[in-house]
Amino acid sequence: MGEVKLIGSTISLFCTRIEWALKLKGVEYEYIAEDLQNKTSVLRKSNPVHKKVPVLVHNDKPIAESLVILEYIDELWNEKPLLPEDPCDGALARFWAKFCDEKCLMSAFGACSKGGGEKDKAVESAIESFAFLDKQIEGKKYFGVQEIRNLQSWYNFTHNQQEESSIIHTRNKKAQLVFIPTPGIDHLFSAVDLAKLLVHHLSITVLIMKLPSHSKVSAYLDSVSAANRINFVHLANDHIPLPGSNPRKFFPLYIESHKPHVKAAVSKLLHSESASDDSPRLAGFALACFVQS
Structure with missing residues (x-):
């Protein structure tokens, strides 16, 4: 399937998702560690829009954004699917992936960084978001499923x-x-x-x-x-x-x-x-x- 490289950082959970996906798929890859305090020209060239990790480089073609990369990996190496085979279940997995990134993560950021009334609103939003997730994992060993498939949750349940x-x-x-x-x-x-x-x-x-x-x-x-x-x-x-x-x-x-x-x-x-x-x-x-x- 060609040469695979992953530009990432050991302190980024978004990069960790991609590593887990590649390993579950059995895909060999070269890991290129990026210094987030002093971004290299390799990262700036591979992801000129956001200049962020992770970036998957496959056959010299870069793919950015962790959820986009996961879908690319799942479609290209389809022997061990990450998403459920049922279209409805797959859509639900994508929904919760987006929910975790946009609601849980952002509200948690706000709860820890904002002040005054804005902080109170962020705290309330964070509690509500995590309560939804708590119901989703009830009675299950893994988030959303009974076996490891969907790696797209911010929680990284495993x-x-x-x-x-x-x-x-x-x-x-x-x-x-x-x-x-x-x-x-x-x-x-x-x-x-x-x-x-x-x-x-x-x-x-x-x-x-x-x-x-x-x-x-x-x-x-x-x-x-x-x-x-x-x-x-x-x-x-x-x-x-x-x-x-x-x-x-x-x-x-x-x-x-x-x-x-x-x-x-x-x-x-x-x-x-x-x-x-x-x-x-x-x-x-x-x-x-x-x-x-």
Whole structure:
């Protein structure tokens, strides 16, 4: 099918969707990491309109926008369809994909960044949007379906496939959402602000990649956890790369070094879920998060 390249960033959940789709399809691709703080000429040429990731380059032809890329992948490599085969179910999947991106994501941004009356409206919109999604996943292991197909949700609902066979008695459990915020105090505070909005509807766990410079973070998280019933998990990492002279190169390496610890933490959550009927069922992940203005 020709040469496939993906221009992306490890801190973008929109890029993660494309990686999952390509891997589920069994498509080999070259990953080109983009520095979002210093965008390269490759990205500007491949996506001159928005200059954003992800961009899929197939046979030297670029395709931009994550939902558009997913449909392209699904139509070209159709052996393992991402969307339901039934046209009505496929249309519903596209509807919820658009709903997640345009309603959930944007209202969550507003809830964390706006002030005054605008913030109150955004908070109300976010709660309403996530309540709709909560109903959609009721009694299901995956968002919208009973098996992995549609990857187009902002929630990125999934289960660790290695643990799938051990998951039992999920139907009547409260849904658990796992936040994995980008390291940095602003990103963390934004994730916590969003978690506070959802804690009355979902069980919330936040995986913390804590930077050494933020010594006051632990006390803040302890106070939030006690007041809001949010579970914080501090990821242990004995092999943190040195910053060096270029912080922009350090940041992706720092995130990459935490991947095994994230996987171990998620596996532990899944083990707890299968061991107790009272444990919340793992419903999905909120990746990256955003910075307050």
